[in-house]
Amino acid sequence: MEIVILAVVIAVVALGAISGLVVSSRKKKQLPPAPPSSPSVTAPPAEPHVGEEAEPPSAEPRRTVEEVELPAAEAPAAEAAPEAPAAPAEPEAPAAPAVEVPEPTAGRLVRLRTRLSRSQNSLGKGLLTLLSREHLDEDTWEEIEDTLLTADVGVAPTQELVERLRERVKVLGTRTPEELRTLLREELLTLIGTDADRTVHTEPGVGVNGEEKPGVVMVVGVNGTGKTTTTGKLARVLVADGKSVVLGAADTFRAAAADQLQTWGERVGARTVRGPEGGDPASIAFDAVKEGIAENADVVLIDTAGRLHTKTGLMDELGKVKRVVEKHGSVDEVLLVLDATTGQNGLVQARVFGEVVNITGIVLTKLDGTAKGGIVVAVQRELGVPVKLVGLGEGADDLAPFEPEAFVDALIGD
Numbered sequence: 248m249e250i251v252i253l254a255v256v257i258a259v260v261a262l263g264a265i266s267g268l269v270v271s272s273r274k275k276k277q278l279p280p281a282p283p284s285s286p287s288v289t290a291p292p293a294e295p296h297v298g299e300e301a302e303p304p305s306a307e308p309r310r311t312v313e314e315v316e317l318p319a320a321e322a323p324a325a326e327a328a329p330e331a332p333a334a335p336a337e338p339e340a341p342a343a344p345a346v347e348v349p350e351p352t353a354g355r356l357v358r359l360r361t362r363l364s365r366s367q368n369s370l371g372k373g374l375l376t377l378l379s380r381e382h383l384d385e386d387t388w389e390e391i392e393d394t395l396l397t398a399d400v401g402v403a404p405t406q407e408l409v410e411r412l413r414e415r416v417k418v419l420g421t422r423t424p425e426e427l428r429t430l431l432r433e434e435l436l437t438l439i440g441t442d443a444d445r446t447v448h449t450e451p452g453v454g455v456n457g458e459e460k461p462g463v464v465m466v467v468g469v470n471g472t473g474k475t476t477t478t479g480k481l482a483r484v485l486v487a488d489g490k491s492v493v494l495g496a497a498d499t500f501r502a503a504a505a506d507q508l509q510t511w512g513e514r515v516g517a518r519t520v521r522g523p524e525g526g527d528p529a530s531i532a533f534d535a536v537k538e539g540i541a542e543n544a545d546v547v548l549i550d551t552a553g554r555l556h557t558k559t560g561l562m563d564e565l566g567k568v569k570r571v572v573e574k575h576g577s578v579d580e581v582l583l584v585l586d587a588t589t590g591q592n593g594l595v596q597a598r599v600f601g602e603v604v605n606i607t608g609i610v611l612t613k614l615d616g617t618a619k620g621g622i623v624v625a626v627q628r629e630l631g632v633p634v635k636l637v638g639l640g641e642g643a644d645d646l647a648p649f650e651p652e653a654f655v656d657a658l659i660g661d
């Protein structure tokens with residue numbers, strides 16, 4: 248019996264040992280799956296790869312910024328142009344509107360009058376309303392003063408005008424609206440001045456070598472005031488008047504400026520002389536006049552780069568551009584372009600530009616976008632030169648000769 252029990256125990260122990268082995272071997276088999284998951288654990292080591300990869304791209308963009316840019320898109324078109332016969336037709340397509348016929352310049356200010364009076368309403372109408380009050384007490388005169396100052400007329404001209412109005416209103420006694428309108432019209436005209444020569448001088452002259460030289464106009468001013476646009480619009484005006492025009496793209500700061508000018512020129516058949524981007528503006532201006540002389544053109548318009556009047560180096564450069572152009576002969580007109588919306592700051596600009604180049608006329612742009620038409624008075628006083636042209640919109644023919652009467656009529660309405 249004992250033997251049987253012993254045999255059973257041995258058998259049980261033996262079975263236990265065998266099953267233990269099986270379990271442990273299963274466990275060992277389960278482990279291997281762990282290693283497959285271990286690569287994901289080793290993923291972090293991939294981070295260095297990411298880091299490694301990150302470096303080249305960080306270097307690449309520096310190259311691609313220069314290399315890819317727009318030329319990548321433009322180059323094929325440019326390359327295709329000489330090969331494909333259809334392609335050359337495309338560059339000619341924009342040249343087709345070169346036959347554009349600009350609007351006649353006469354009466355432009357009258358045509359643009361609604362735009363002008365819309366923006367200037369508060370000045371003219373405001374003054375008339377105040378002057379029509381039954382009792383013109385001190386408060387009312389102060390309000391009149393404020394209206395003028397708000398419209399950028401300037402302190403001294405405002406005081407002069409108010410003094411004159413006070414005197415004349417006193418003499419008038421009863422004031423009919425019509426009398427007031429006439430009175431205000433006269434006084435505003437006196438303030439603006441009707442005697443100044445507002446012609447943009449573009450007559451041909453005699454060059455240093457005795458040859459006939461085109462009229463030369465330089466367009467100067469602070470950034471974004473509308474120089475290129477004005478140069479383009481002026482080219483249209485001149486072409487409309489039957490003159491041949493050469494454009495000089497001496498704005499080598501702003502990459503798109505030369506293209507912009509060339510487009511304006513192409514639309515009316517005026518050639519643009521341009522140089523490399525960032526090139527010497529004086530030499531481009533010089534070449535433009537040289538071309539103008541060679542081509543027997545009537546007028547050369549030189550668009551210069553926008554420059555802050557506070558940067559001495561840039562202002563010196565402007566002086567140099569003018570001096571270099573004068574090696575051919577006189578510069579007949581230096582137009583300072585002022586943005587009417589910048590108000591009093593325009594006066595500071597006018598003063599500094601006037602010190603560097605002899606300003607002969609002012610172009611007041613964006614008059615359609617401000618009620619501060621009084622700047623016309625202030626800037627003429629500041630510089631002692633007349634406003635010759637006004638910009639009244641972004642349209643190609645939205646540049647008008649400045650006519651004091653039409654301007655004042657627009658201010659005070661009918």
Ligand SMILES: Nc1nc2c(ncn2[C@@H]2O[C@H](COP(=O)(O)OP(=O)(O)OP(=O)(O)O)[C@@H](O)[C@H]2O)c(=O)[nH]1
Pocket residue numbers: 468469470471472473474475476477498501504552553554612613614615616637638639640641645
């Ligand atoms: N509303 C309005 N916009 C104008 C007038 N004149 C110019 N502009 C706009 O003013 C912006 C600047 O004009 P640009 O001719 O490029 O100015 P710019 O002085 O040549 O600029 P920079 O070369 O950068 O100094 C453009 O969007 C023009 O369309 C105007 O009389 N009225």
